[in-house]
Amino acid sequence: MPQRTKSGKNPKKAAKPTGGERPPAVTLISLLAGSIRERTFLRLVLSQPLSKSESAISKVTVRLVEVGGETKYQWAVRSQLQEKHENLTMDELIAQTKSVFGVNLGDAHLFTTQADLTVRWNYGKPQKVKRKPPTQQPSEGEGHNRQKQYLIPAGIPCPFLIEIGVMLPSGQVRPTMYHKFRQINRYLEFVEDILPQLPSTGPIHVVDFGCGKSYLTFALHHLLTRIHEREVKIVGLDVKADVIDDCTRVAESLKCDGIEFHLGRIETYVPSEQVHLAVSLHACDTATDDAIAAALRWKSNVILAVPCCQHEICQTISRQSLIGLTEYGILKERFASLATDALRAQFLELQGYKTQVLEFIETEHTPKNLLIRSVRRTDATAQDLTARREAYEGLKDILGVKDWHLERAVSSPK
Template identity: 40%
Template sequence: MEELKILLQKILNKDLQQIILSNSRHPEQTQKVKIRPVLIREELLFQETAYRGTQAFHENFTAEQMTDRICTALQEQFRQGEFSAKTLQATALVSKKGKLTLKVKNSGKAPRTEGAAASEEEELQALAHNRTKHYILEEGKPVDFLVGLGVQTPDGRVTRARFDKFRQINRYLEFIEDVIDELPKDRTIRIIDFGCGKSYLTFAMYYYLHELQHRDIQVTGLDLKTDVIQHCNELAEKLGYDRLKFERGDISTYEGTDVADMVVTLHACDLATDYALDKAVKWGARVILAVPCCQHELNRQIKCDPLKPVLKYGIIKERVAALLTDALRANLLEQQGYETQILEFIDMEHTPKNLLIRAVKKNGMRPKKSADIGTVEELLHVAPTLEKLLNNE
């Protein structure tokens, strides 16, 4: 590993372009890692992006820390490393016996002299740009609903107190951007948003689909609070969002439509999420976005003697039950012909990080039954409400 350390000492600077660690020994843990330089508060760091399942995790390290991490990763996790810098290219291969072979090829580029290529200042700006998040709704550009909801000032600046909300809105729009092609293009897209609350995300969805993507949509936001509904309708009217309306109603009894293309349910508490998912399936929704919270049902039911040493701790049992609830929900949606993902979602009003269930009904995907769910339910002595609703029990 000494040869690798010498290489890393040469390239872990502002001239680094990218490092990729791949061919994982344990792909179920981490499939791949990418590393690039970033400038944060005028300090040169190296951002590590680890790809695990459908998620990417970011961390920043100093050159010394990154050297140790790369050496350890190639000893324990990965069999291949690709190193790209402005002055050289290198490949590291690790054999099954753990022997590392390093091949280095100089690019032939001489170190930059004054006045050649980009200036030092431009280079530092580029590094700083590496860490700048490109939002769908950009900072500095006023958006009418963000101004109306107090997230932006009239000149487009994001207020300090609402920056977390601004990030959350953009993350939410990324989830929608990923599935926009699954929604109808030749007719009005009908969207139901259960438990819309103050409706930051409902307005964001409307703005993105109607104003930015120019899609023909009709959005209905549903909530139980009369004052909230009144305020949201007044703001929608003020903004000229004539295809957005808000109604007072309960998820379980709502009969305002018999068909929907997209159903959204964010923070519908406990069984309310199950009623919303059941409605979405029976309406034939192409896309479902759900951020469940307060998953109490299975916490009351779960019993498993082999897990007693773990479940005897209340907070552990609560979290296990919450994760189990959402995993079973995702599996039950798959049984109805949906392709499902469970993703991490930023939310600052409820918990720092929540899970989002995204389900897409693909053409040609048929409902499929799975004996695995029954095995899990039997083992843990649980009976999810969503399963009963989908089976019309």
């Protein structure tokens, strides 16, 4: 028989928590501390509220940030009333997690470079832990040794990135601008791939339609002039005078040779010489089609287009031919967006361009994340073009589209 204490209680039986006491969240905390110690931590999400109160915490997310050159953990706590952020040290993160898990929230999802871990609070009983293969990998700037080798590396001062506020003068990327830093480098990777399709000697002539703040225009200039030491003639075009003035100021401040900004519309711009690379990034709705049409008329070597909002096909697509997709508003809108880009890609193939549709940037930063990259072919046969015509017209028939803006813009420019 088991021995009993003087009080008559069996010492082998765990005492029940009393007066609000609870066993510490040893499992989650040990996993969290271990991931930080081993430098495998990526992200932590606490969810599943244990209270239905309106002011109760509904979710906590934790991610790595760089603050003043130090690694911190951004703690974002959300309730129905508000969301608050604060940057914590490792010890503060551990303390905050202990105070919330099992008190306010009952589920934890810990993402590391080694595994995805799900921990569930079990009201004083052993916590339930599930382990799955990792689904995420570290991003540049998140305090890990494994870093992607970018065309513009972090840690080395880059004048145009400093000027536009992406980098600090030391070369450190601002934590809030890492998404833009990655986007710029991703864009340059696409350009790097098509450099063999551009003239190998002489200036490279580029037109950037709807250049906006010109982050990517300056990035392209940096790639061609600083990295590849090429002469360029880059024209940034936009309809907003204040945007053109600001871009011109930045270009003058950086002493960028071969880049200028003009106030004007895509469909009326007339280049002074052959355009080798035509770029259209996030031009709204049919403005993307106007840019593609202009590049086709100029017989540009390469066309890069990242479409933005798209409404035309959504308004004209037949409800009868695709009833399962078009009777629900949000599904129709998303389908029409993909259908528009498919039509653009097929139309470009029909015009003698080898075309790819690629992911531009992660969807967590923007849903407008497709890039259409087209390279002019010199080997397209009549048989190839006939097959492309059949595929293009077949897609139009399925969608119930008779004609659309890109076709009209190419055949009847304004």
